[in-house]
Amino acid sequence: MSVWFPASVPTLVRRERASLAAALSAPVIALGGAIALNLGLYILMGRDPVAVVYAMLFEPFLSWASFSEVLLKAGPLLLIAQGLAIGFRAKVFNIGAEGQFILGAIFASAIPVWFPQATGQWIWPAMLLLGAIGGAIWASLTAFWRVRLNANEILVSLMLSLVAAQLLNYLLLGPWKDPNGFNFPQSVMFQYDAMVPTLIAGTRVNVSFLIALVLSVAAWVFMQKSFIGYKLQVGGLAPRAAGYAGFKEGWAIWLSLLIGGFAAGLAGAAEVAGPLGQLQRSVASGYGYAAIIVAYLGGLHPIGIVVSALVMAVIYIGGDNAMVSASLPIAAVRVFQGSLLLAYLIAVAFVRYRLEWRRTAQRSLP
Amino acid sequence: MNAIEFILAGMLAAATPFLLAALGELVAERAGVLNLGVEGLMALGAVLAFIVVYHGGGHFLGFIVAGLGSAALSLLFAFVTLGFRANQVAAGLAIGILGQGLSALFGKTYESLTVKGLPKLALPTLSELPVIGGLFVQDIVVWISLAATLALSAILAYTKLGLIVRAVGENPKAAHAIGYSVISVRILAIAFGGAMAGFAGAYAAVVYTPLWADGMIAGRGWIAIALVVFGTWLTGRIFLGACLFGAVSLMGLAAQATGLDVPSQLLSSLPYLVTIIVLGIISADRRLLKLNGVASLGEPFER
Numbered sequence: 097m098s099v100w101f102p103a104s105v106p107t108l109v110r111r112e113r114a115s116l117a118a119a120l121s122a123p124v125i126a127l128g129g130a131i132a133l134n135l136g137l138y139i140l141m142g143r144d145p146v147a148v149v150y151a152m153l154f155e156p157f158l159s160w161a162s163f164s165e166v167l168l169k170a171g172p173l174l175l176i177a178q179g180l181a182i183g184f185r186a187k188v189f190n191i192g193a194e195g196q197f198i199l200g201a202i203f204a205s206a207i208p209v210w211f212p213q214a215t216g217q218w219i220w221p222a223m224l225l226l227g228a229i230g231g232a233i234w235a236s237l238t239a240f241w242r243v244r245l246n247a248n249e250i251l252v253s254l255m256l257s258l259v260a261a262q263l264l265n266y267l268l269l270g271p272w273k274d275p276n277g278f279n280f281p282q283s284v285m286f287q288y289d290a291m292v293p294t295l296i297a298g299t300r301v302n303v304s305f306l307i308a309l310v311l312s313v314a315a316w317v318f319m320q321k322s323f324i325g326y327k328l329q330v331g332g333l334a335p336r337a338a339g340y341a342g343f344k345e346g347w348a349i350w351l352s353l354l355i356g357g358f359a360a361g362l363a364g365a366a367e368v369a370g371p372l373g374q375l376q377r378s379v380a381s382g383y384g385y386a387a388i389i390v391a392y393l394g395g396l397h398p399i400g401i402v403v404s405a406l407v408m409a410v411i412y413i414g415g416d417n418a419m420v421s422a423s424l425p426i427a428a429v430r431v432f433q434g435s436l437l438l439a440y441l442i443a444v445a446f447v448r449y450r451l452e453w454r455r456t457a458q459r460s461l462p
Numbered sequence: 463m464n465a466i467e468f469i470l471a472g473m474l475a476a477a478t479p480f481l482l483a484a485l486g487e488l489v490a491e492r493a494g495v496l497n498l499g500v501e502g503l504m505a506l507g508a509v510l511a512f513i514v515v516y517h518g519g520g521h522f523l524g525f526i527v528a529g530l531g532s533a534a535l536s537l538l539f540a541f542v543t544l545g546f547r548a549n550q551v552a553a554g555l556a557i558g559i560l561g562q563g564l565s566a567l568f569g570k571t572y573e574s575l576t577v578k579g580l581p582k583l584a585l586p587t588l589s590e591l592p593v594i595g596g597l598f599v600q601d602i603v604v605w606i607s608l609a610a611t612l613a614l615s616a617i618l619a620y621t622k623l624g625l626i627v628r629a630v631g632e633n634p635k636a637a638h639a640i641g642y643s644v645i646s647v648r649i650l651a652i653a654f655g656g657a658m659a660g661f662a663g664a665y666a667a668v669v670y671t672p673l674w675a676d677g678m679i680a681g682r683g684w685i686a687i688a689l690v691v692f693g694t695w696l697t698g699r700i701f702l703g704a705c706l707f708g709a710v711s712l713m714g715l716a717a718q719a720t721g722l723d724v725p726s727q728l729l730s731s732l733p734y735l736v737t738i739i740v741l742g743i744i745s746a747d748r749r750l751l752k753l754n755g756v757a758s759l760g761e762p763f764e765r
Contacts, residue, residue: 108547110764141567189551245742246751250498250551251688252741255734258681262734266727385559392552427566427676434502434560438538441548441556449547 108449118446123393123404126440133439134432138424147422152414155421162413164299168371170409171305172197172363176387177405178308178315179359181396183352185319187332190353192238192253193360194384195260196231200361201368202264203230205375208286209272219289224304224365231361232354234260239353243346249353261380268377283375292370304366309402311359316398328352360384382430386412389437395444408433465716469709471596474604475670477708479504479662481607483686484693484700485614486658491690492618493651494631496760498554499539500659501683502561507532507660508667509569512674515577521668525603528664529657535561536656540649547762558683566676576673603665615697627651631756634763644763659683681734688737692744694754703740710736 131153138148156166176193183190204227207219237256241247267273268281277284292302319325331338331348339345363383368375390408394401415429483500490497507528514524539557542548580601589598618624629637630647638644666682667674685707693700714729745751 191555241738241742241745245746246748247738247741247745248688248691251684251691252738254684255681255688255738255741258684258734259731259738262727262731266725269727270725385555388552388555389559425567425570427563427570430559430563431567432563434556434558434563437552437556438542438560441542441553442546445546445548 104453104455106451107454108445109452111448111450114447115450119395119444122443122447123395123400123440126393126436126443127407129439129443130432130436133435134428137431138422138428143422143424148418148424151417151421151424152411155417156410156413161299162417164296164301166406166409166413167296167301167305168299168409169412170405171301171308171370172367172383173387173390173408174308174312174402174405175304175363175366176356176360176384177390177394177401178312178398179356180387181391181394181398181401182315182319182325182328183356184391185332185396186328186348186352187335188242188349188352188356189250190235190238190253190356191250191388192235192255192257192384193356193387194380194382195253195257196234196357196360197364197367197384198257198260198264198380199234200227200231200364201375201379202267202364203227203233203361204365205272205283205286205368208290209283209375212284212287215287215289217289219287220292220369223290223369224292224307224362227365227368228358228362231359231364232357234361235353235357236350239350242353243349249349253353257384264375264377264380268375272375274374281377285374286369290369291373292366300371302366302370304362304370307362307366312398312402315401319398324351360387386433389433392437393440411436465720467593467596468716468719469712470594471599472712473705473708474597474600474608475708476711477704478604478607479666479670479682480686480689480707481611481662481701481704482665483659483662483683484689484704485611485697486655486662487687487690488693488695488697488700489614489618489627489658490651490655491695491756491759492631493627493648494634494756494758494761494763495543495648495652495655496550496554497536497539497557497652497655498551498687499536499557499561500655500686501679501681502558502563502565503532503536503656503659504561504663504666504679504683504686505565506535506561506568507663508679509565509572509663509674510660511664512572512575512577512667512672513568515668515672516572516575516674521580524668525661525664528660530660532561532660532663533653533656535564536652536659537649539656540652543762544645544648544652547764550760550762562677562679569674569676572674574673574675577668579672580669601669603669611697611701618697631758634758638763638765648763659686662686685733685737688741691751692740694744694750695756696754706740707733707736 135145139145156162180190180193204223207223238249238253241252242249272283274282274284292304295301295303295306327343328348331343367379386408390404394404411432418424419426483504487500510531511524511528514527515521539553542553543550582599582601585598589595626642630644634644689700689703692703710733714732717724717729
C-alpha cells in the first residue's frame with residue numbers, strides 16, 4: 097500500500113552563523129503577528145477593530161499627557177527586565193521578580209509608615225535603596241535554595257512571589273493598615289519628602305525613570321564590556337567550558353539573582369514612592385511577570401530592552417484606553433502579552449535556523 | 463468531626479487537582495519536555511468546564527471540553543518548542559500567561575457564579591470505619607483519578623508504550639535511530655499533559671470549589687510541577703506528594719474552624735512555603751534526582 101507524502105516539506109536548518117537581520121526583525125515581526133492575531137480575537141468578540149487599534153496603538157502617542165503615562169509604566173518594566181535579562185543570559189531563570197518587586201515596595205514603605213513625621217531630602221533616596229535591598233534579600237532566598245540545596249530556581253522564585261503577595265495582604269489588612277483609611281487595605285499616605293521628585297513638570301514621570309535609563313547604560317557596560325559580565329554569559333552559553341575555565345556556577349547564580357532582586361526591589365520602591373504615594377494592594381499588578389516578556393522581546397540585550405519596555409508600556413496604556421473606549425476586558429492585555437511572547441519565540445527561531453524545502457523520498461508502508 | 467477527621471475526609475478531593483495535573487506533567491517530562499504552562503492550562507480548563515456546566519451541559523461534557531481545550535492550548539506549546547525549537551522555559555511561561563489571560567477573558571461574565579458539585583459515593587463498610595472512614599467517601603472523579611494513577615504507573619513501567627516514552631526522554635537520538643519518531647511521541651505526551659491539566663482545572667472549578675473566580679487556580683499548577691520533582695518522576699511518590707498538599711491546603715480551613723489565632727494569610731501561604739521547604743529537602747539529595755531524573759529534560763531535539 098502506498099501512502100501519499102508531500103514532495104517536499106519545510107525543515108529548519110541550522111545557520112552557520114546567527115543572522116543579525118533576523119535578530120533585529122524578529123521582535124517587529126512578532127509584534128505585527130501578535131497584533132493581527134489579537135485583532136482577530138477582538139473581532140470574534142464583537143468589538144470594533146478600528147476603535148481598538150485607535151485606542152491601543154495611536155491614542156498613547158496623541159497627547160503628551162498620555163505619552164508621559166507610557167514613560168511612567170515603562171520605568172519599572174525597564175528596571176526589572178534589565179535585571180532579569182542578566183540572569184537569563186547566564187541561564188538563571190528568576191521568574192520571581194513579582195515577589196522581589198513587592199518586597200521592595202514593602203521595605204521602602206517601612207520608612208514613611210514607621211516615621212510618618214520625618215522630613216528631609218534623604219528620605220526618598222533611602223527608601224529606594226532600602227527597597228532594592230529588600231528585593232535582593234528576597235532573591236537571596238532563591239539563590240540559597242538553588243546553590244546550597246540544588247532546588248529549581250524557577251519553582252522557588254515563583255512560590256516566593258505567591259508568599260510575598262500574602263505578606264503584602266497581611267501588612268495592609270493588619271499592622272500597616274491606615275487607621276484613618278476607612279478600612280481600605282492600604283497604608284498611610286506618604287509625606288512629601290518620601291516622594292520621588294518629578295522629572296518632567298506637569299506629568300507623573302519621576303526621577304526613577306532617569307535612574308532606570310542610567311542603570312540600563314550600566315547594564316550595557318556590565319554585559320558587553322566587563323569581564324564579570326563576559327564570565328556570566330560564557331557560563332550561560334557553555335557551562336562546561338566555563339567550569340573548566342574556573343568560572344564558578346554557584347557564584348554566577350548568586351550574582352544573577354542578587355542583581356535581579358536589587359533591580360526589581362528598586363522598581364517596587366519607586367512605585368510606592370512615585371505614582372502610588374502609599375503601599376497598596378495594587379502594587380502587585382504583574383510588572384514582574386510582564387518584565388519577563390520585556391526581557392525576551394528585547395533579545396536579552398540592554399538596548400533592545402529599552403525599546404521593548406516602551407512597547408510593553410504602550411500595550412498597557414493602550415489596553416487601559418481600549419477598556420474605556422472599546423469596552424475591551426483588561427484580561428485582553430494578558431492575552432496580548434502571552435501571544436506576543438509566543439510569536440517572538442517563533443520569529444526568533446530564524447536567527448539560528450533557516451527554512452529549507454527538503455524533498456522527501458517516496459515511501460511505501462508494508 | 464475533629465481536625466484530623468476533617469483533613470482525612472477532604473484530603474483526596476483536595477489532592478485531586480494536584481494529582482491530575484502532576485500526572486500529565488510527569489508524562490510530558492518523561493518524554494523530555496518541561497512544560498511550565500500548567501497553571502495557565504489549568505485555568506483554561508477550569509473556565510471551559512465552568513461555562514459548560516453553568517449552561518447545563520453537565521459535568522461529563524464539562525470535563526471533556528476542558529480536556530480538549532487545554533490539550534489544544536498545549537499543542538501550541540508543542541508547535542513552538544518542537545516545531546521551532548524554542549526555549550521550553552520561555553514557551554511554557556508564555557503558555558501560562560496566555561492561558562490565564564484567556565481564562566479571565568472567557569470567564570469575565572461568570573465571575574463569582576457557582577454551580578452544583580458532584581455527589582459523594584461511599585464505599586460500603588470501609589466508609590463506616592472510625593476516624594479514617596471519610597477517606598472512602600469521595601466523588602466519582604476522585605475514584606477515577608486513583609484508577610488513572612495506577613493505570614499510568616503500570617503503563618509507564620511495564621508496557622512498550624511506556625518504554626518508548628521513557629526512551630524518547632532519556633536518549634532521543636537513540637530512540638530516533640531505532641525508528642521511533644521523537645517529535646510525534648513528544649507531541650502526544652504534551653497533549654496528554656495538557657488534557658490532564660484541563661481535567662485538573664475542571665475538577666477545581668466544577669467539583670471541588672465549585673465556582674469561577676479569576677486566579678482561582680492560585681498556584682496549584684506550579685505546585686503540580688514541583689510535585690513531579692518531589693515524586694522524583696515516580697507515580698507512587700507523586701500520589702503521596704499530592705496527598706500531602708491536599709492535607710496542607712485543608713490545614714488552613716481546619717485551623718480556622720478550631721479558632722486558632724493565626725493570620726489567614728499565613729495559612730494561605732502554607733502550601734507555597736511547604737513547596738519551598740520540601741523542594742529544598744528533596745533536591746539536596748542530588749543522587750536521588752539523578753537516579754530517576756530525565757536525562758534530556760528541557761533540551762530541544764535536533765536530528
